[in-house]
Amino acid sequence: SQKIEQNSEALNIQEGKTATLTCNYTNYSPAYLQWYRQDPGRGPVFLLLIRENEKEKRKERLKVTFDTTLKQSLFHITASQPADSATYLCALDMRGNTPLVFGKGTRLSVIA
């Protein structure tokens, strides 16, 4: 069956450390993978998009990797801050511009 698994429901880290979130998928072959941030009671906000032929993408303190052999994406936030506390969702786009298939998300808490 098709599955998207994000490493844990909740992740607690100390301020200043690097947070690493995992997204694994089974029986999908996405052309693109996206990461979103969602705060309580609000809609998801786009963070990064990475293509299947890209290994890594960076934006400020954020870094995403995409390994199509392992069927895995890693999402890193360096020098984490309490303001980074939110739920982070990974989403698969199978062919480009197709409806996104979301994981359940990981709730990150950055503790001062």
Add this chain to the structure above:
Amino acid sequence: DTGVSQDPRHKITKRGQNVTFRCDPISEHNRLYWYRQTLGQGPEFLTYFQNEAQLEKSRLLSDRFSAERPKGSFSTLEIQRTEQGDSAMYLCASSLVRTGGAEAFFGQGTRLTVV
């Protein structure tokens, strides 16, 4: 504010009633999506439009759900004969189709509670 707008933000309804939600996408976006999200889950795809054409409906979408995008601008999602299991956050998103994939811009959602 030129983002995606959803109305109402909250709706409480009695079981068996019909409800309608509205979404105003970003004006130049040609794709519009509806998703549903329950507590602790990621958004789940319901249906989407390119301009005024409805391109796909999820197999999970029962016949009680219908969506329209009459002039390729705003969209409505109607749920007939609501059930308690319909309680969820209904999210609308829009995007501009382009080569290389496109990010989705989400509205704040409509939280539906069926009592």
